[in-house]
Amino acid sequence: MKVLVTDPIAEAGLDVLHEAGHDVEEAYDIDGEELLEAIADAHALIVRSGTDVSRTVLEAADELVIVGRAGIGVDNIDIPAATDEGVIVANAPEGNVRAAAEHAVAMTFAAARSIPQAHMRMKAGEWPKSDYMGKEVNGKTLGVVGFGRVGQEVAKKLDALGMDLVAFDPYISEERADRIGAELVDLETCLERADFLTMHTPLTPETEDLISDEELELFGEGYIVNCARGGVIDEDALAAKIEDGTVAGAALDVFAEEPLPEDSPLLSVDDVILTPHLGASTEAAQENVATSTAAQVVAALAEEPVANALNAPSIDETAFQRLAPYVEIAETAGKVAAQLLEGRIETVDVTYEGEIAGEDVEFVTASALKGVFEPLEWQVNAVNAPQIAEDRGVEVVESKTRQAEDFQSLISVTVSNDTDEVSVDGTLFAGDDPRIVRVDGYRVDAIPHGKMVVTRNTDEPGVIGLIGTVMGSHGVNIAGMFNARETIGGEALTVYNVDGTVPEAAREELETDERIVAVRYITLNGQ
Incomplete structure (x- = not known):
């Protein structure tokens, strides 16, 4: 089958495709009519961020089975259009975890020791030895905001270098944080106790400008590192607080607008270190995302499950037709329950009553988890939601009973922690009318x-x-x-x-x- 690759990927990824017996066509820097012509008979498309996979492109690809993104971001892919065309969209979210974590650690040291500033002055012919008094990380407290995969990796690395760890993440369990060696605290406590603060949260409506004037005042004379997503820190406020001495400094790899505008106040503040979104820019990370993406393309073309599919169920078509309405109900119940619970989520219990209890409901449970975790992850979906639960130390319980007192089929999603729980029940009226029928x-x-x-x-x-x-x-x-x-x-x-x-x-x-x-x-x- 033909695999069209329109953005450069590591050779190791191309090797995976060749070894599976596929014809690989590399066509870089094409767009417009050239792209439409090239994709017309392609069975798979592999891109990075350079190719705009629009509805027009997808509609021109009658044979297309999958679009693989060699990386995590899929802003350049029209996922609803892909779904309409029956095309799987998959990315490679795991491949750059280590690279992103290492860059965050490097930026921590660069900020603590003013390495770029001293370097530039030496290049200008100076010897500014007395102008820079650095901070040691040993014995200091690292605050981690967002304790997912990358945040945990950064914590492990800096814990080994003698730092104390505090973490803020409403969706991580205390047990999981304890295993990493971190104390789970609220955001205010995290800011007050941290000497260094590292951000590892996705950009959502809840996290936009999460760190602004008030939070920076609480944080005080420390260093902030952000290698996660631009927009979670109010950049104007940060520049001002560093300029007036409230905050000691910052090291940023991501920005609310990229490329960083020429008039950004960050550019004029000496104690701000900037890199142009290099978190995933290592040879190993690029090889990992290339081979992961290629493996998913091979699986899709062989009609096998795709591990990181963003828009495709991992159940057979017949079962999905029966379960599809309940998938929406489960996801909605999860969203409602998660937003009603105060505090972190430690357990998610999904219960099936009535006829639906006789079905294979693995994908429905995953959809309930998707609803629970959707505000927390960049591309949470029914395929990766169970892994997110495992990574965050959230216990997932699934139970069934063929007995249902009031409904033909009922799905109940209960989220809980040590002190509280919320239960939301959903069903279908008249076969396809979704309803929330009980709350607690x-x-x-x-x-x-x-x-x-x-x-x-x-x-x-x-x-x-x-x-x-x-x-x-x-x-x-x-x-x-x-x-x-x-x-x-x-x-x-x-x-x-x-x-x-x-x-x-x-x-x-x-x-x-x-x-x-x-x-x-x-x-x-x-x-």
Whole structure:
């Protein structure tokens, strides 16, 4: 079969394709009509970031089975269009973990000892020995924000060099952190105790500008390293805090806008070290992503499971047709449960009742995990979600019973930690109408869509009116309401579908009323 490679990859990856018996066509730096012509009879396409895999390109490729991205980022690939065309999109998220971790360690030392600054002054003919007094990392505290694969690797390396470890990650278990030798703390404590802070969180709406003025004040006279994603640090605030001496310095490999604009304030601050997104730029990392991508292409062309598929189920087509509606329900229940639970998630329990308990539900469980972890990872999907759970030390429990009291089939997703748990149940009405039917035992029959608000309050006159009034005063329209209560005059739980974002001020205003127990804002469908 024909494999078209339009961006350079390591030779080892090409060797994997040749050894599998495929015809490999290398066509670098092509676009437009040339690309459309080259891909017309291709069965697989391998790219890096240089090729724009648009809907037009995908529609021109009648034989295409898979697009393999030799790296992690897939911004240049139209994944919805690929799905529409029945094309698998796969990436190589593991290949550069070690390279990214090593770069973060290198940047830590560069910041601590002012290596680039001293180098440049020596190149200019100076001998500035007395101008630089470095910091030793031994005996200092490393704060790790985001304790996934790369964060754990950095922690291991710097722990071996004598650093104490504290970590902030709401989705990692204490047991997993303990195994690495890190103390799991909240963000404020992490910032206050760290001498060096290293960022390893994806860029999501929750993490954008996670570190800004207030956080930098808490952090104080230390060094910040970011080799994860641009945008998680407020760059203007960082430059200002380093300039006025609040923060000692920073080393950054990633930026909110890349290439870094010429007017970025980071460029004018002496104690900021900058590299142009080099975290994955090692020979070993490039060989790893090339061979991993090639192996996935070989698997896809052999009609075998693709390990890092971003848009393809790992179950047979017949079973998927039956289970597809429940996949969405499981994912939604996971999203809702995760956003309702306060604190880190230590256990995810997925229970199947009724007819669905007779199916192979491995992919459905993985979809529930996808919903739970979606805010935490760059490309979480039903294929890699179980591995993410393992990496984060989250226990996953799957159980089945053919007995279902009220529904033909029911999926329950329960997330919990040592102090709290939240359970969300979902089912299908009339075969294809998804509903959230219970939240922590309250029967609600809510339509899971867009943006939702879940409130707990005392069951007494005027409370629902108060909630509607406050929402209205903040410009939030309520599209639907689903109410349940334990007993008359007891505690009630209500799910509201809303048309717009609910500002924090609205939630705070509601929670000042003693009748309101809790208010949680939930977003679904990527909104």
